[in-house]
Amino acid sequence: MSLTLGLETTCDETSAAVVADGVRVCSTVVRSQIDLHAKFGGVVPEIAARAHLEILNAVIARAMEEAGVTAEQLNGVGVANCPGLIGCLLVGVAAAKALAFAWEKPLVGVNHVHAHLYATRLQQGTEIDVRPPAELWPALGLVISGGHTSMYWMDGFTQVRRIGSTIDDAVGEAFDKVAQILQLGYPGGPLVEQLARSGDPGAIQFPTSLLGRESLDFSFSGLKTAVLYYVNGSKGIQRDASALSRQELADVAASFERAAAEVLAAKCRRALDRQPAKSLLVGGGVSANGTIRTKLLDLGRELGLQVFLPAPIFCTDNAAMIAGLAAHELQSGHQHGLNLPVLATV
Ligand code: KG4
Ligand code: ZN
Numbered sequence: 001m002s003l004t005l006g007l008e009t010t011c012d013e014t015s016a017a018v019v020a021d022g023v024r025v026c027s028t029v030v031r032s033q034i035d036l037h038a039k040f041g042g043v044v045p046e047i048a049a050r051a052h053l054e055i056l057n058a059v060i061a062r063a064m065e066e067a068g069v070t071a072e073q074l075n076g077v078g079v080a081n082c083p084g085l086i087g088c089l090l091v092g093v094a095a096a097k098a099l100a101f102a103w104e105k106p107l108v109g110v111n112h113v114h115a116h117l118y119a120t121r122l123q124q125g126t127e128i129d130v131r132p133p134a135e136l137w138p139a140l141g142l143v144i145s146g147g148h149t150s151m152y153w154m155d156g157f158t159q160v161r162r163i164g165s166t167i168d169d170a171v172g173e174a175f176d177k178v179a180q181i182l183q184l185g186y187p188g189g190p191l192v193e194q195l196a197r198s199g200d201p202g203a204i205q206f207p208t209s210l211l212g213r214e215s216l217d218f219s220f221s222g223l224k225t226a227v228l229y230y231v232n233g234s235k236g237i238q239r240d241a242s243a244l245s246r247q248e249l250a251d252v253a254a255s256f257e258r259a260a261a262e263v264l265a266a267k268c269r270r271a272l273d274r275q276p277a278k279s280l281l282v283g284g285g286v287s288a289n290g291t292i293r294t295k296l297l298d299l300g301r302e303l304g305l306q307v308f309l310p311a312p313i314f315c316t317d318n319a320a321m322i323a324g325l326a327a328h329e330l331q332s333g334h335q336h337g338l339n340l341p342v343l344a345t346v
Pocket of ligand 1: 144145146147148171172173175176187188189190193284285286287288289290315316317
């Protein structure tokens with residue numbers, strides 16, 4: 001059995017995890033900084049970096065303890081070294097380098113976005129099949145999170161080419177903004193989903209943009225503004241969500257969710273029309289959304305391709321996906337030196 005420690009500090013979650021054989025999650029510890037940033041209405045990079053610095057050692061110790069693993073037993077240390085907030089990345093990468101050096105273990109830097117797609121491989125529990133599915137590549141990858149909404153052609157978990165991304169808001173950002181408009185709180189995605197359950201997804205036809213007939217890019221700012229004008233009146237300043245009944249708010253949430261799911265499925269269909277794939281891999285916080293999962297699974301059934309979605313706890317930012325992808329890289333003979341750089345964008 002091979003054991004990998006993973007660290008994730010790209011944004012506002014401090015996380016460490018131990019994964020066996022690149023697939024079986026032995027422990028995963030995630031400390032969210034939501035409380036620290038809530039009063040600013042978004043993540044403050046300097047505060048996030050400082051918070052990572054304060055708690056990362058304790059989070060790592062907890063992950064090792066929960067897994068019942070000692071440093072000697074580890075086969076490598078993986079860390080997300082891109083993309084992300086630069087100060088935050090530096091904290092995780094400095095910690096990973098120090099541990100790899102002190103424990104004399106190989107170091108592997110991985111791309112956080114590619115790791116979201118690798119999360120489809122992670123499993124918990126006892127009945128675990130570590131064999132990769134036979135018919136995976138080529139695959140279409142879809143990452144839908146608070147920071148990213150992008151599609152990729154994939155010939156492997158690190159042979160990844162971006163073919164489209166959002167030209168304005170990420171879909172998770174749209175969920176968070178809609179939650180704000182509906183006065184639900186932060187982070188918005190799960191709260192919008194919860195409210196949408198009692199709403200009618202066909203109640204309101206919000207306009208969606210596919211950006212012309214050819215584009216594989218996404219745009220969600222128009223949809224977000226349509227929700228704002230619907231709830232707050234024209235120009236978004238006449239009233240607020242308190243003017244609408246609970247049922248009307250639920251209808252807005254459900255109709256928004258349906259519109260977002262339709263755009264994502266339409267773009268995947270467009271990409272797959274152009275180039276066939278054996279599977280569709282989906283990852284990122286928004287892939288926890290039930291309506292979106294169902295829509296993408298339906299698309300896969302219709303087109304005859306397998307759809308892989310992470311277990312809900314591995315959709316949002318976590319170090320298990322980093323450890324898993326790092327283990328996969330180590331197994332392929334790849335590792336980095338102690339000069340591993342951090343990159344805010346890639
Ligand atoms: O992947 P993630 O943890 O962080 C980034 O890399 O951005 O994604 C966070 C995003 C947030 O915008 C959050 O509102 C959204 O994922 N999210 C959801 C759900 N759970 C989290 N959106 C829709 N439905 C959900 N159930
Ligand atoms: Zn993420």
